[in-house]
Structures are given as C-alpha cells and as structure tokens.
Amino acid sequence: MTSTDDTATLPALGMTLDCADPVGQARFWSLALGYVEAPPPAGWDTWEAFLVDHDVPREEWDDGAVITDPDGVRPGLSLLKVPEPKRAKNRLHLDLKVSGGRHVDADERTRRIDAKVDELLAAGATVFERYSTAGTLDHVSMLDPEDNEFCVV
Structure with missing residues (x-):
C-alpha cells in the first residue's frame, strides 16, 4: 500500500449486518452503539420519498435499515434482511x-x-x-x- 495525501481515492467504510429483522436489529444496535437512524440520501427529504422514487415495493420497505454515528466519526451500519438463518460463529465481531x-x-x-x-x-x-x-x-x-x-x- 502506498501513502498518499489524496484520500478521495480511499473507499468509504461501512458495515452490513445480515439479519431477519432489520428494524428490530437497528433499534438494538442504535442503543448499543449510541447511533441514530441515518438521514435519507442527499436529494430526498425522507426515506419514504427515496424508496418511492426508486420503485421499491412497499412490502420491501422494512427489508433494510441504516444507522449512523450522530457525530459522523464511526462507520455506519446497514442492516439487511436475508432469508437464511445465521449458521455459524461470526468471523468478525x-x-x-x-x-x-x-x-x-x-x-x-x-x-x-x-x-x-x-x-x-x-x-x-x-x-x-x-x-x-x-x-x-x-x-x-x-x-x-x-x-x-x-x-x-
């Protein structure tokens, strides 16, 4: 790895947790980490507006959640609904x-x-x-x- 002053080429770090209940897990991890619900992407006033504009079916609106450090220092955490259950010990915790x-x-x-x-x-x-x-x-x-x-x- 080379050293550079141009951090614009570095990827942003985010974490994703696969789960059965993204909304419930977001509540738990918000409490655990002191995080809050992430704001909607730039250009949208609400998550609902973002989902509607992207033609996401209403029945899929709770298939994911995003929480973030209110101070913007630590990486965000996405929680994504997956169909399969957890099968083994986490390799990263x-x-x-x-x-x-x-x-x-x-x-x-x-x-x-x-x-x-x-x-x-x-x-x-x-x-x-x-x-x-x-x-x-x-x-x-x-x-x-x-x-x-x-x-x-």
Whole structure:
C-alpha cells in the first residue's frame, strides 16, 4: 500500500449486518452503539420519498435499515434482511469498549462493563461468557437478539 495525501481515492467504510429483522436489529444496535437512524440520501427529504422514487415495493420497505454515528466519526451500519438463518460463529465481531482500558481501576472497569451488559440484556441480548484475567473482569461475550456475537470490553 502506498501513502498518499489524496484520500478521495480511499473507499468509504461501512458495515452490513445480515439479519431477519432489520428494524428490530437497528433499534438494538442504535442503543448499543449510541447511533441514530441515518438521514435519507442527499436529494430526498425522507426515506419514504427515496424508496418511492426508486420503485421499491412497499412490502420491501422494512427489508433494510441504516444507522449512523450522530457525530459522523464511526462507520455506519446497514442492516439487511436475508432469508437464511445465521449458521455459524461470526468471523468478525464488534467490541463495545466501555471500560476505559486497563489503566482504569479494576472495580470501575467492572462497574462500567456490567452497566452496559445490563442495558443490553434489557434490550434483548444474552450473555455468552464472562472472561476474567487474574480475578478481574476483562470482557463479556454477548449475543444480540439474533445471536450475532459481540463483546463488551
């Protein structure tokens, strides 16, 4: 890879999560990440107007959702309805880094992780496993409402 000052040639980064319920998953991941519904594409005032202009049948309007970082710093997340169920462990997963890092007092890190875990449990996630190092909570592996793995670190 070569270094260049021309970032216009770099691709934008987006993430897509295949799922059965894009609208429900968008609600969950908006809470988990602090994201909001993405605005409609430039040139359209609403998502409905965009979908109508592109002749998307009404019965397909909930087949996708897009959420975004309200500060525009982190990549967006598209949620796309697919017909097949999840079959295996994710090869890529998200880490929700809430603890502040190992330089933060261990009790405070645990409190921060547990608070986020409790919030996500209430939103439909499940705990897969808790991992400790030398008796101190390191991270919690969780599953979203459709069993996609992620960690609270």
